[in-house]
Amino acid sequence: MGNENQPEKVLKDVELFLRQQAELFGDETFLPAAAKGGESEDGTAATVETRPLQSDEIKGESHPGKSEPDLKQKSKTIRVAEDRELFEGKVLNPQWMIDPHWYESDSLATLDSRVSGCKKCQLGSTRKNFVFGVGNPNSKLVLIGEAPGADEDEKGEPFVGRAGQLLNKILAAVQLRREDVYICNILKCRPPNNRDPIPDEVEACEPFLKKQLEIIKPKLILCLGRIAGQTLLKTNVTLTELRNNIYLYEGIKVMVTFHPAALLRNPNWKRPAWEDVQKMRKLYDEL
Numbered sequence: 001m002g003n004e005n006q007p008e009k010v011l012k013d014v015e016l017f018l019r020q021q022a023e024l025f026g027d028e029t030f031l032p033a034a035a036k037g038g039e040s041e042d043g044t045a046a047t048v049e050t051r052p053l054q055s056d057e058i059k060g061e062s063h064p065g066k067s068e069p070d071l072k073q074k075s076k077t078i079r080v081a082e083d084r085e086l087f088e089g090k091v092l093n094p095q096w097m098i099d100p101h102w103y104e105s106d107s108l109a110t111l112d113s114r115v116s117g118c119k120k121c122q123l124g125s126t127r128k129n130f131v132f133g134v135g136n137p138n139s140k141l142v143l144i145g146e147a148p149g150a151d152e153d154e155k156g157e158p159f160v161g162r163a164g165q166l167l168n169k170i171l172a173a174v175q176l177r178r179e180d181v182y183i184c185n186i187l188k189c190r191p192p193n194n195r196d197p198i199p200d201e202v203e204a205c206e207p208f209l210k211k212q213l214e215i216i217k218p219k220l221i222l223c224l225g226r227i228a229g230q231t232l233l234k235t236n237v238t239l240t241e242l243r244n245n246i247y248l249y250e251g252i253k254v255m256v257t258f259h260p261a262a263l264l265r266n267p268n269w270k271r272p273a274w275e276d277v278q279k280m281r282k283l284y285d286e287l
């Protein structure tokens with residue numbers, strides 16, 4: 001029995017090692033199969049195509065929920081159809097503990113109250129607190145991380161603790177206050193031991209993020225960290241490439257920079273992060 005599981009254990013050790021290397025060095029070579037464009041359980045491609053915007057496209061208008069036709073994300077999975085039905089409130093398992101009218105919410109507070117009991121994925125059973133989001137519901141800038149950490153799980157608010165304090169300083173450096181922007185995560189519940197989100201969790205939770213964005217109608221998203229950027233944009237390109245380009249998500253322009261926690265671990269990244277937020281501020285002013 002022990003010998004039969006040996007190859008699986010070695011693979012898990014290799015995966016853990018690669019993840020640690022990726023976390024340490026920023027750019028990475030490892031991603032779960034689905035995020036790399038592998039096949040989903042139904043045998044169809046599980047990812048969407050994403051490409052950076054060209055300079056003439058960056059200046060153009062963006063509309064939440066409506067991608068420009070030539071930039072439209074392409075995905076042909078059955079899962080997307082299911083996701084759309086879920087998004088429209090047609091498919092709802094009572095055990096998920098979501099208000100069946102969640103999709104009709106016309107304010108963030110209403111949406112929060114309708115989905116905060118969510119048990120749609122395994123994280124609903126291990127979280128301490130549901131972490132919906134915080135900030136200005138009318139902001140044209142939304143900051144998105146990958147998932148709550150321990151401090152966030154404890155307090156029910158995104159980006160608190162040391163990383164949150166650094167984020168506040170980063171915002172202040174470009175004349176923005178925390179309360180000026182909206183801050184949330186792709187996942188609303190903490191993955192155990194702060195592991196990366198897995199594709200099924202993202203698939204389960206992403207409709208809530210899309211609905212938040214539909215209500216807020218931001219012009220710009222700043223993804224905090226490589227995992228947030230790769231997960232949101234369904235790509236496995238490096239953090240360097242993500243940082244050097246502007247993308248679209250649901251018709252909203254997206255920039256990616258370092259996660260504040262990564263900057264605490266590696267102060268050498270503070271300078272490039274500073275350059276990123278200056279670029280972000282310039283684009284923010286132009287939108």
Ligand code: SF4
Binds near residue numbers: 119120122123
């Ligand atoms: S992570 Fe998202 S989908 Fe999963 S239980 Fe939490 S709110 Fe629900």
